[in-house]
Amino acid sequence: MKISFLIIFFGFMIAGCGGGRAVNTSQQPQQGYESSQRVGNINSRLVSQAIPANSAVISTNQATPAGYLIGASDLLEIRVFESDKLTSTVRVSSRGEITLPLLDSVYVDGLTARDVEIKIEDLLVEGEYIDDPHVGVFVKEHKSKVVSVMGNVNQPGVYELLERRTLLDVLASAQGLSEKAGTLVYVTRTEGDGNKNSYLLDLDDLLSSNSTDSNIEIRPGDLVFVPAAANVFVEGAINRPGAYPINEGETTLSEAIVMAGGVMSVADKGDVKLVRYLGNGSKEVVDVDLDSIQNGTIPDPVLNEKDAIIVGASGIKSLFYGLNISIIGLGGIGYDPPTR
Numbered sequence: 001m002k003i004s005f006l007i008i009f010f011g012f013m014i015a016g017c018g019g020g021r022a023v024n025t026s027q028q029p030q031q032g033y034e035s036s037q038r039v040g041n042i043n044s045r046l047v048s049q050a051i052p053a054n055s056a057v058i059s060t061n062q063a064t065p066a067g068y069l070i071g072a073s074d075l076l077e078i079r080v081f082e083s084d085k086l087t088s089t090v091r092v093s094s095r096g097e098i099t100l101p102l103l104d105s106v107y108v109d110g111l112t113a114r115d116v117e118i119k120i121e122d123l124l125v126e127g128e129y130i131d132d133p134h135v136g137v138f139v140k141e142h143k144s145k146v147v148s149v150m151g152n153v154n155q156p157g158v159y160e161l162l163e164r165r166t167l168l169d170v171l172a173s174a175q176g177l178s179e180k181a182g183t184l185v186y187v188t189r190t191e192g193d194g195n196k197n198s199y200l201l202d203l204d205d206l207l208s209s210n211s212t213d214s215n216i217e218i219r220p221g222d223l224v225f226v227p228a229a230a231n232v233f234v235e236g237a238i239n240r241p242g243a244y245p246i247n248e249g250e251t252t253l254s255e256a257i258v259m260a261g262g263v264m265s266v267a268d269k270g271d272v273k274l275v276r277y278l279g280n281g282s283k284e285v286v287d288v289d290l291d292s293i294q295n296g297t298i299p300d301p302v303l304n305e306k307d308a309i310i311v312g313a314s315g316i317k318s319l320f321y322g323l324n325i326s327i328i329g330l331g332g333i334g335y336d337p338p339t340r
Helices: 005-017 028-049 111-128 166-174 203-208 251-257 290-294
Strands: 075-080 088-091 099-100 104-107 135-141 148-152 157-160 184-190 195-203 223-226 233-235 242-245 266-277 282-288 308-313 323-327 331-336
Touching: 028 166, 028 203, 075 099, 075 111, 088 099, 104 111, 111 135, 148 166, 166 184, 166 203, 166 223, 184 233, 195 203, 233 251, 233 266, 251 290, 251 308
Parallel strands: 148 223, 195 323, 233 308
Antiparallel strands: 075 088, 075 135, 099 104, 148 157, 184 195, 184 223, 233 242, 266 282, 266 308, 323 331
16 A cells, blocks of 8 residues: 555644754744745745746636646536537546537547547537537636645645646745745655655755756646755654754754654664755765664764755565655655555
8 A cells, every 4th residue: 555645744744743852942033034034035036037926827717728638627618609508517537538418428638628629529520419510618627737835835725737837936826935934845746656756955056056957847746845944854764754843953863763753663774864955056965874873883963954864664675665755966865665
């Protein structure tokens, strides 16, 4: 059974409720001002670099792009101008079909509205119902092409994604980051074969770079999560993977793993990777042996904001399904979580 990726984001939202060392509040006013200033700068750059929000993610009262491909759960208004009795509003089934008077089931998945118009017109002629029909198709709801934007953005929610758009476009459509946001963004995607891909991106690096490679394309079904500032990511063979708050320069790697519910029984404690952001787009991966930390053989690394901890899994790989964690700038880090 594959783990639903919604669980990951639920874990993100409740992460602050877990145990671990209390967050030091002595420097919060200054940190709050710096965080607000940083978010303001990021939002300004989002507006300047992203495609305007009303063209990246549009609402149902705007025109559907001509190239939009109809899919399951879309709501279509079919109008046959020669006969009001044949006019209907129908929702596309999970099989990609709609049911119309006289014609029964018509397959429309992957077609444009114009394609559907032509198809229905041809079927009406072939069935000798109307000699010269004229059909209009209007997409009233675009339920098959949506992206979820969650966490610390100004307008979190589910957005219709009708054309090819990037991460920056979608964040701009959500009205940018909220004051509590950090600069890391976590994107989770389920591929057609059921495998999950996760992408961890730094907005500071993305917006300050001239390269567009890091500004990944967002696809229908993606979940975009923006955690609060002063968080680290804990992923892999962990009981509660997600983003967790830390005292920067105080909280250690082993403490963060405890916050995340500890390692799973299949975890390989000798295969722990600490990914550090060094600034200016550079990162490093440090191999850590958790057993050596616990027995005092090596020091427990102190964490900084934007660090990511990935715990590998041991055992027979054929028993697991794949999750590929891509930290932009480092490529993919493979991890095979256990079946649940």
